[in-house]
Amino acid sequence: MKLEELSALDLGRKIAGRTLSSREVVAYFLERIARFNSSITAFSQVCADLALEKADQIDRQIASGMAMGPLAGVPIAIKDILCTREMRTTCGSRMLENFVAPYDATSVEKMERAGLVTLGKTNMDEFAMGASTETSIFGATHNPWSLERTAGGSSGGSAAALAAGMTPLSIGTDTGGSIRQPAAFCGVCGLKPTYGRVSRYGLVAFASSLDQIGPLAHRVEDLAACLETIAGHDSRDSTSINAPVPQYTRLINRSISNMRIGVVREQIEHAGLAPEIRSAVNRAMEFLTGLGATIVDIGLPHSRYSIATYYVIAPCEASSNLARYDGAHYGLRADTKSLHGESPLEDMYCHSRSQGFGEEVKRRIMLGTFALSSGYYDAYYRKAQQVRRLIFDDYHRAFEQADVLLGPVTPTTAFRLGERLQDPVQMYLGDLFTVGANLAGIPALAIPAGNDQAGLPLSIQLQGPPLAEEKLLSVAYQLEQALFFQPRTANLS
Template sequence: MSDLTRLTAAEIAGLVAAGETSATEVTQAHLDRIAAVDDRVHAFLHVDTEGALDAARAVDARRAAGEPLGPLAGVPVAVKDVLATKGVPTTVGSKILEGWRPPYDATIVQRLRAAGTVMLGKTNMDEFAMGSSTEYSAYGPTRNPWDLERIPGGSGGGSAAALAAYEAPLAIGSDTGGSIRQPGAVTGTVGAKPTYGGTSRYGLVAFSSSLDTPGPCARTVLDAALLHEVMGGHDPRDSTSIPAPVPDVVAAARLGATGDLTGVKLGIVTEFSGEGAEPGVLAAFRESVDALTKMGAEIVEISCPHFSYALPAYYLIAPSEASSNLARFDGVRFGLRVGDDGERSLEEVMSLTREAGFGPEVKRRIMLGTYALSSGYYDAYYGQAQKVRTLITRDFTSAFEQVDALISPTTPFTAFPLGSRTADPYQMYLADLFTIPTNLYGGPGISVPCGLSDGLPVGLQVMAPTLADDRMYRVAAALESALGTFTPPAL
């Protein structure tokens, strides 16, 4: 393995800016790493070799011309296949969009290109971001670099696995119920969900419009903050985008790295401190709490009584929005088209296309959502779930009147074996038990590695108030400074 693939994004950017290596050399090293290991990991659905090298050469030309470079110029990045990328296949892990090459870039992709990052390709994911293991991809599962017989989390398992396998130093994910943080936890990487509206959804293929949040994935907290700074900010093309500047997340990460949390008050979510979590996860969490205390943080117990209703509320709200959003995949406007022989009706073509194009988990959630929105059931299901969402938001509001941030394990268990939960949707859904409340509230959350359980990574989650993303980075960076980073076995 090239030494260049072991460097952090901040280190790579510094070397490129100083002329001690070139963006082309860095990019080629990562492309070589992908070629060497991705047949076993399957983190990528598409590798854009020529596009990546062209982008790297452009960065090198700018540096040679004496032009100023951004803080991540020349750094390779892997992009979850949920973001539109001009001329590059964008499938959302589904057969219904197989081979689709968008005519435009998502706002986040535009910002990555403008910042001089080098897009390596598109990463694997659960179809339409519906899953917790990346086993629901229509193109086969991704494997966890810590143990190739285990899942890398989901829905963004491809992005997390690419980081853990040293195929990319940075990646983009999207988080609807934990799809950035949960893969980060089980792969020993860092995953951050920004405040809802703090990163643009323009060009993000929608699953649940009131929950979907693009965010950064990295191997260190500082790298995640640097990527967050580049990708975040107001976008007038996204009606849900917040017209406010990105909090100074990079300064917060650097401050946290000093290891001083004096004056910071953290709340342990009582409802998440024991129930349903594996003993090894709880042990790593408790050791992390001790470390935070030694750095000066004050730790208190905080009850958020309605968090226990988050999972059922989420699985009414998200499928309902998916039922509406996925209606556009009709075999008429773009993507797959089945049964159009000139004799069938448009309705028959649409039905056949969706039958062939959507996988079982997507169909399950569409049916759940359609039922919850149907006449006579709307108030009993979707309406009630939205009331629960309000109560969860009030829990967060009350908690943040008492503490600066909340902490919990990221996920109740470590990476489970491939195939062990696909037959039981409820057991699969439990992977996001601790992450879903933050999505329903709309605030930021981050997962940072906090230890190992039976040789597998465990993550600690930091949750902060809306628009206070900097707080979570400070706490996460402080914990990282105390515990270090975690390296998987060599592939």
């Protein structure tokens, strides 16, 4: 049986019904990782022994008749930016190459309690700052559909691991599109929940007002089940929302016939949008109309400023968050004994940071430091915060007219490795359709929509008002029933 073609929930059902053991399932995916990871580099770390041990424990619990959740015994891959006590948490950086967190992230604890079995940590752009998973110390992640192309980023490893059939479920983080864009490039589903829906405790901070943890999977029902597992209030994260977690898996099969689907004019008419992606959005529109949904024309007039807004706010927050890497408490410390500078302590700070961080991370720290520095704060940071409100207000108005917004995730399909590495601005512009959801704090979902002529995955995006995850999941679930939205795994040999 090809287990990589089953949904995570199906695997969970088989494990619960004892037609398959968790050990068999875990061993199956570990074997695929052993076979394919050297050519994909989706995983930065694989914890085979730990995973098999955990699988045996789940199998024993099931055999003893213990009541377990629907994902008990199912393997999962976790982005290398979530703290785990039993594995290193590197963020793809030399700075944290040997870092083992003294605690588990809340989401990791919750997955553990649900009986999910962690296969390992997935590769990412250094500190999640990138859109191609090329800046990791573990090397670039390759797109399973076309090895010379990027898997997207920053959660490229989590998306590629799914597309390559190396895990049935994975976790990523999304600050400006880092779950949705790799999901789009790799032909899998990815959900960025509402800001505050999932606790950020134990998530290594990049831009605290934008970061959010979310699931990636082949099937919409798996996104629902995984979100149900990790969502919820956490007293250790003061920004976590104190609202009950709906049973998403029970809600996704609702009729969407009375839904108003907004199509964002600025996105669908964008000159840089690849025609095949535009066609995919149109196909989705027709399909939803066929189900009785109403299509509404929506404008987000300030969305053209979202990239500029994002690339002020995110670096500002990053420069502040990454000030903690000082070589004193944890992370890399440079050997500066031979420098004999005026201040040995300052030398240690500067050289530890310069040796520990890669180019893009340093660039963003400097950009943020500049925008926050005396004399420039109002012109850049304050200004960006004001435009952020205008972008937020645009969304607010849009959701008075539409229940869900439909559009593209990315302007193009997966680009070639190396293509944008030397031109940061070119790399940033690819985030055009995704950063708005982070700036506004709203949920957004990417779902595969077939392939282009070159065989590369196409994808569409759904965005909704705060805490409307179940609406996004319901629409995505309907789309998934249509033939051209069927998930697939890349054929590797």
